[in-house]
Amino acid sequence: MMKDKKNLIVITGGAGGIGTACAKIFKNQPLVLTDYSQDAVDKAVENLKKEGFDVSGIACDITDKKDVEKLTKFIADQGSFKALIHTAGVSGTVQDLKKVYTIDLVATELLVDAFYPLAEKDSVAILLSSMMAHAVPANKKYDDALANPQAPNSFDIVTEFVKDSDTMYNFAKRGVHLLTHKHADKWGAKGARIVSISPGVIETAMALKAAEEHPERMKLIKQATPLKRNGQPEDVADVIYFLASDAARFITSTDILVDGGVIHNIKKMYQ
Numbered sequence: 712m713m714k715d716k717k718n719l720i721v722i723t724g725g726a727g728g729i730g731t732a733c734a735k736i737f738k739n740q741p742l743v744l745t746d747y748s749q750d751a752v753d754k755a756v757e758n759l760k761k762e763g764f765d766v767s768g769i770a771c772d773i774t775d776k777k778d779v780e781k782l783t784k785f786i787a788d789q790g791s792f793k794a795l796i797h798t799a800g801v802s803g804t805v806q807d808l809k810k811v812y813t814i815d816l817v818a819t820e821l822l823v824d825a826f827y828p829l830a831e832k833d834s835v836a837i838l839l840s841s842m843m844a845h846a847v848p849a850n851k852k853y854d855d856a857l858a859n860p861q862a863p864n865s866f867d868i869v870t871e872f873v874k875d876s877d878t879m880y881n882f883a884k885r886g887v888h889l890l891t892h893k894h895a896d897k898w899g900a901k902g903a904r905i906v907s908i909s910p911g912v913i914e915t916a917m918a919l920k921a922a923e924e925h926p927e928r929m930k931l932i933k934q935a936t937p938l939k940r941n942g943q944p945e946d947v948a949d950v951i952y953f954l955a956s957d958a959a960r961f962i963t964s965t966d967i968l969v970d971g972g973v974i975h976n977i978k979k980m981y982q
C-alpha cells in the first residue's frame with residue numbers, strides 16, 4: 712500500500728538556535744531537519760522524537776549543489792513541502808568574506824531554486840535575513856549583484872563596497888531581501904509565497920559569539936532597544952509560525968523585522 716504523502720515543514724540550520732526553536736513550535740506537523748553535520752542532525756532529531764515529534768533528518772551543506780539536490784530528493788520522496796524555513800547561516804565573526812557571501816546569500820538562492828519545482832499552492836519559503844540588512848541603503852551598483860549572487864562576478868562587485876566580514880554579512884542579508892522580490896512572481900504564479908524575516912540580537916550561539924567579540928557594541932544595542940532586552944529564539948519562531956500559516960496568506964515579497972525596534976534607533980545614530 713502506498714504511504715500517505717506528507718506536507719512537510721523543512722528547517723535548514725535545524726540544529727542551530729533559531730532552527731531548534733522553530734522545530735519546537737511545529738509540534739503537530741511533519742518536520743524535516745537539515746544541518747551541516749550528520750551528527751548534529753541525528754542529535755536534534757533524536758531529541759525531538761523523544762518529545763513526540765514526527766521528524767526526520769538529513770545532513771546537507773547548503774553551499775553544495777549536489778547536497779541540496781539530495782535534500783530536495785529526500786523531501787520529494789516523502790511528499791511536498793508546506794514551508795521551507797531557511798535558518799542556516801553564519802555571522803560576520805567568520806572572517807572569510809567569500810564564505811560569508813556564499814553561505815548567507817549564494818546558498819540561499821541555491822535552496823530557493825531547488826525548492827521551486829516542489830512548491831505548490833500555499834507553500835512558503837521563509838528566509839532568515841538580519842536587521843543589519845536594513846542598515847545597507849539601496850544602491851543600483853551593488854543591488855543588481857546582490858540580487859544575482861550566482862553570477863560569476865557578483866562577489867567581486869559587492870566586495871568593492873565592503874570593508875570587513877561584518878559589513879559583508881549585512882550586504883549578504885540585504886541580498887536575501889532582494890531575492891524575495893526577485894522570486895515572488897514566479898512563486899506567486901503557483902500560489903506560493905516567499906518572504907524574509909530580519910531578527911535583531913537573538914540569544915543563540917551565534918549572538919553569544921558576536922557578544923564575546925564585541926561586548927561594547929552588544930551593550931549599546933541592548934540600551935538602544937526600545938524593549939530593553941535581547942530577543943529569544945522563540946520571539947522569532949512565533950513570527951515564523953505565523954508566516955507559515957494561512958493567516959499570512961497575502962504576505963509575500965517582503966521582509967518582517969523582529970528586532971525589538973532597535974534598528975530604527977541604530978540608523979538614527981548614524982544620520
Ligand SMILES: NC(=O)c1ccc[n+]([C@@H]2O[C@H](COP(=O)([O-])OP(=O)(O)OC[C@H]3O[C@@H](n4cnc5c(N)ncnc54)[C@H](O)[C@@H]3O)[C@@H](O)[C@H]2O)c1
Binds near residue numbers: 841911
Ligand atoms: N542570532 C542572532 O542574533 C541573529 C540575528 C540576525 C539574524 N540571524 C540569522 O538567523 C539565522 C539563524 O541564526 P542562529 O542564531 O540560529 O545561528 P546558529 O549558529 O545557532 O545556527 C545556524 C546553523 O546554520 C548551520 N550552518 C552553517 N553553515 C552551514 C552550511 N554551509 N550548510 C548547512 N548548515 C549550515 C550551522 O551548523 C548552525 O546549526 C542565521 O541565518 C542568522 O544569520 C541571527
